[in-house]
Amino acid sequence: MNTENRVLTDATASSQQRSIPRPSRLRPPGSGSRIKPPGSGMRPPGTGIKPPSAGERPPIYGLVKGKPQSAGIKRSVSTSCLAENRSNDSHKRQRVGSPPGTKHGTGRPAPQTRHTSMKATVRATAPTAGKPPSGRLASTAPPANMGPSAPGGKSKRAAWDLKGRLLDMEAVLNANTSRLVVLESTNIQLEGTVKEKEIVSTEISLEAEGLRKKLKKAETELESIQHNYKSLQHKFHTSEEERESAQAQATSLRSSVTQLTAAQAGISVELQATKMGFEQKVSESQKLQAEIAELRKLLAEREATVRAGEQKIREDEAVRRALHNTIQELKGNIRVICRVRPLLPFENSNGEDSEIHHINFPRGDATKLELEKLIDGNPNESTMSTASTRGGGKYQFLFDKVFTPASSQQEVFDEISQLVQSALDGYNVCIFAYGQTGSGKTYTMEGPDHPDDTSVGMIPRAVMQVFRSAKALQDKGWQYDMSASFMEIYNESLRDLLSADGKEQKHDIRLKKADNDVEVSNMIVVNVAGEAEVYKLLKMASRNRVVAATNCNERSSRSHSVFRMRLIGKNSLTDESCNGVPPWPQLRRLKESGSEGKRLEETKNINKSLSTLGQVILALANKDTHVPYRNSKLTFLLQNSLGGNSKTLMFVNVSPKEEHFNETLNSLRFATKVNNCNIGTARKKV
Ligand SMILES: Nc1ncnc2c1ncn2[C@@H]1O[C@H](COP(=O)(O)OP(=O)(O)OP(=O)(O)O)[C@@H](O)[C@H]1O
Numbered sequence: 079m080n081t082e083n084r085v086l087t088d089a090t091a092s093s094q095q096r097s098i099p100r101p102s103r104l105r106p107p108g109s110g111s112r113i114k115p116p117g118s119g120m121r122p123p124g125t126g127i128k129p130p131s132a133g134e135r136p137p138i139y140g141l142v143k144g145k146p147q148s149a150g151i152k153r154s155v156s157t158s159c160l161a162e163n164r165s166n167d168s169h170k171r172q173r174v175g176s177p178p179g180t181k182h183g184t185g186r187p188a189p190q191t192r193h194t195s196m197k198a199t200v201r202a203t204a205p206t207a208g209k210p211p212s213g214r215l216a217s218t219a220p221p222a223n224m225g226p227s228a229p230g231g232k233s234k235r236a237a238w239d240l241k242g243r244l245l246d247m248e249a250v251l252n253a254n255t256s257r258l259v260v261l262e263s264t265n266i267q268l269e270g271t272v273k274e275k276e277i278v279s280t281e282i283s284l285e286a287e288g289l290r291k292k293l294k295k296a297e298t299e300l301e302s303i304q305h306n307y308k309s310l311q312h313k314f315h316t317s318e319e320e321r322e323s324a325q326a327q328a329t330s331l332r333s334s335v336t337q338l339t340a341a342q343a344g345i346s347v348e349l350q351a352t353k354m355g356f357e358q359k360v361s362e363s364q365k366l367q368a369e370i371a372e373l374r375k376l377l378a379e380r381e382a383t384v385r386a387g388e389q390k391i392r393e394d395e396a397v398r399r400a401l402h403n404t405i406q407e408l409k410g411n412i413r414v415i416c417r418v419r420p421l422l423p424f425e426n427s428n429g430e431d432s433e434i435h436h437i438n439f440p441r442g443d444a445t446k447l448e449l450e451k452l453i454d455g456n457p458n459e460s461t462m463s464t465a466s467t468r469g470g471g472k473y474q475f476l477f478d479k480v481f482t483p484a485s486s487q488q489e490v491f492d493e494i495s496q497l498v499q500s501a502l503d504g505y506n507v508c509i510f511a512y513g514q515t516g517s518g519k520t521y522t523m524e525g526p527d528h529p530d531d532t533s534v535g536m537i538p539r540a541v542m543q544v545f546r547s548a549k550a551l552q553d554k555g556w557q558y559d560m561s562a563s564f565m566e567i568y569n570e571s572l573r574d575l576l577s578a579d580g581k582e583q584k585h586d587i588r589l590k591k592a593d594n595d596v597e598v599s600n601m602i603v604v605n606v607a608g609e610a611e612v613y614k615l616l617k618m619a620s621r622n623r624v625v626a627a628t629n630c631n632e633r634s635s636r637s638h639s640v641f642r643m644r645l646i647g648k649n650s651l652t653d654e655s656c657n658g659v660p661p662w663p664q665l666r667r668l669k670e671s672g673s674e675g676k677r678l679e680e681t682k683n684i685n686k687s688l689s690t691l692g693q694v695i696l697a698l699a700n701k702d703t704h705v706p707y708r709n710s711k712l713t714f715l716l717q718n719s720l721g722g723n724s725k726t727l728m729f730v731n732v733s734p735k736e737e738h739f740n741e742t743l744n745s746l747r748f749a750t751k752v753n754n755c756n757i758g759t760a761r762k763k764v
Contacts, residue, residue, distance in 0.1 A: 392554060412695070413478045413725075414753035415493060416447055416746070418732040419518035420483035425735060434734040437742075439482050447480045449473040449743060452736065475746045477753055483734060487532065490522065491539045498540045500725050501645055502547050502558075508719030509536065510640075512688070512749065513731030514741035522729055523641075524616060537641055541612040544645065555649040561603045562612060562644075564619040567711045568637035575619035575639065576602040587714045596718045603644070616641075638712050688712075688748070694720060695752050728752055 235242045418437055438448035450472045479493050494509060501507040511519035525535035548558040564575040565585070572585035583600045590597055606612050619639070690710035697705040698720065707717040720726055730749035732742050 388554075412720075412728065412752055413497075414728045414730060414749045415479045415481065415490070416475065416477045416730045416732060416749065417481040417485065417490065417518065417522055418447070418483050418734055419521065421734045434483065434736075436736045436739060437732070437734065439480060444480055445476055445478065447475045447477070447732075447746070449475070449739070449746060451739060473743060473746070475750055477730070477749065487522075487525065487534060487536075487539070491536055494536060494540070494727055495543055497725055497727050498543050499547065501643075502544060502551065502647065504647065506719055506724035507727070508716060508724055509540075509727040509729070510716070511729040511731055513729070513745050514733060514738060517731035517733040517738075517742075517745070519729070519731045522731060524620070537616065538609065538613060541606075541643070542609050544643070545609055548645075548647075551647075556647050557650065558648075559605070559646045560607070560643065561605050562615055563598070563601050563603045563642045564615060564639070565598065565601060565642075565715075566619075566622075566637045566639045567715070570711050572598060572601075572711060572715075573622075573637075574601050575622045576604060576615055577622065578618075587711065589717065594718060596715060598715070606643075612643075640712075640715060691716075692748055692751060699754065 235246065418434070418439075421434065436450050436452050438450065440446045440448065481490055481493075497507055497509065509523075511523050513519050521535065523535050523537050525533050525538065529535065529538070544558075544560065548556065548560070551558075566573045566575050572587070574583065574585065577583070585601060586599045588597045588599065589595075604611070604615060606615070619641070690706060690713045693706050693709065694713045696702075707713045707720075713720070718724060728749060730745050732745065
């Protein structure tokens with residue numbers, strides 16, 4: 079901007095300043111009063127003019143005080159410059175904000191610019207030559223009396239030129255004032271601009287705030303979206319995994335489906351085959367059902383036939399029993415079987431042959447036996463070689479059956495088994511063995527000490543038959559209750575051989591009048607359901623039996639033993655019943671010679687039993703009114719088995735030893751006596 083323009087601008091600014099009084103920002107520190115704009119009159123020094131800084135000369139206020147500038151100059155300049163000024167207003171404002179040659183942003187002209195500006199002002203207001211400048215503008219012109227130019231082109235006033243110097247200072251002050259005005263105007267404009275900017279800024283701030291809020295909202299939304307995104311991503315991953323899993327499953331299922339399809343095809347084929355098979359089976363089943371119906375019809379017919387057959391069997395059984403009994407009757411109710419035992423190994427160990435010379439068994443006749451007395455044991459010299467009658471050298475005996483030493487236990491049992499059957503049919507059956515000690519009674523009745531199937535005796539075999547027959551008879555409606563007792567007659571007193579503790583108890587024999595049955599008090603009666611149980615009882619009895627050594631036999635017994643087995647049968651079909659009690663005693667005849675003291679007493683008692691038995695049998699045979707049953711314990715015990723209501727079998731056991739000839743003869747004579755007895759007809763016990 080040139081000097082004129084600046085002056086006009088200053089004037090305009092001064093007028094503006096007057097109309098809008100504004101506090102100056104360029105007030106000297108500590109002044110407190112405002113600097114009046116040009117045209118408003120200068121104030122006295124100290125009322126608003128900034129004092130000169132140190133080194134500067136103090137201004138001479140008195141010269142310009144109250145003197146206004148030349149109005150004419152100022153006005154003309156102002157008029158000519160208004161248009162330009164107005165047109166350049168924007169440029170001015172721009173230049174005021176940042177004039178060329180000024181330091182940017184400070185608002186102050188650079189030193190060089192200030193200097194130039196001052197020179198220009200002096201040029202514009204230069205007075206005519208020879209005339210001192212009037213007013214402030216005039217005073218700015220360099221006076222003629224200026225000294226040599228100051229460095230930089232400005233001539234320095236002479237020290238005495240106070241006025242000139244004052245004028246210079248005034249010019250400077252004016253320039254500064256103008257500048258101040260311009261600056262204040264600029265300041266006002268800038269403040270306006272600042273205000274505008276502040277408004278804009280506020281608007282921008284509000285906008286920014288709104289935008290921030292929007293941003294925040296957007297951020298929140300973004301966060302939410304991000305969260306949603308993450309969630310969706312997670313869901314996506316999950317879905318992806320599920321999809322993969324489903325895909326795997328689908329693959330597996332596809333494979334399963336393939337397999338199942340294959341299996342289904344197989345099953346379909348199988349099903350078809352099964353269906354066909356089933357249809358075939360149905361057809362077969364229908365055929366079978368028809369057959370079953372036919373078979374049922376046939377079965378019904380057969381059952382009727384069987385029932386008729388069973389009825390026939392029962393009738394036949396009754397006939398058989400009747401016939402069997404008739405046979406037994408024909409054979410006699412007392413039957414005698416003779417058995418000669420073999421020589422024992424130790425009995426012929428002296429080099430003798432094993433033949434028995436004094437006993438003959440006529441060939442072809444199993445009922446006869448001959449006893450021959452040999453002289454010194456020589457078979458060729460018999461004392462009774464021709465005699466076959468009583469009193470002769472040879473004694474012939476006839477029994478129901480004679481068994482040789484070679485006869486087996488089974489052969490003997492076959493002979494007595496029919497009698498055992500009679501016990502099942504309800505008859506009292508008494509089987510007893512009679513003979514001298516060591517003649518084989520125990521062997522025949524029970525078997526050896528350690529029996530096997532071939533050597534087992536008559537009692538176990540009879541028991542076996544009883545149980546087997548009883549089982550077979552179950553089909554015909556028979557049920558049997560079986561019980562057993564085993565007793566011993568020793569020195570005319572009874573002992574229970576089944577007593578486990580071996581305690582002696584008193585036993586009395588009673589005859590029950592109701593059924594004429596013999597009962598022994600305090601005797602153990604054991605119910606038996608099988609053969610094994612009976613064998614156990616036999617062993618127990620064997621242990622309890624009194625065994626005493628005699629000179630006749632190393633295992634001689636000094637007693638009679640009686641085994642009783644009671645069979646009570648009931649037929650549920652025919653309402654029949656039976657009650658058989660077969661006692662199987664072993665009766666001993668003892669040789670009295672050689673026995674003494676207690677042994678002699680035992681022998682006498684045993685033989686007394688046997689002689690009483692003979693008397694009883696004779697009485698029965700003679701049909702005596704009195705039968706001496708009660709003369710011995712043995713006959714009393716066998717009372718029911720020796721009467722007309724029972725079937726009796728007597729074994730007469732014979733020792734093969736020739737030295738026992740006399741005892742053998744006595745036994746055979748007694749047996750013959752028994753065999754000749756007719757003790758009446760046995761009646762079935764019902
Ligand atoms: N038929 C037989 N076969 C083989 N050995 C027999 C036969 N009979 C008896 N014995 C044997 O003869 C011996 C005497 O027999 P057992 O003991 O049976 O006579 P016992 O008459 O009972 O004598 P006791 O009256 O003294 O008791 C025994 O060793 C026995 O094994």
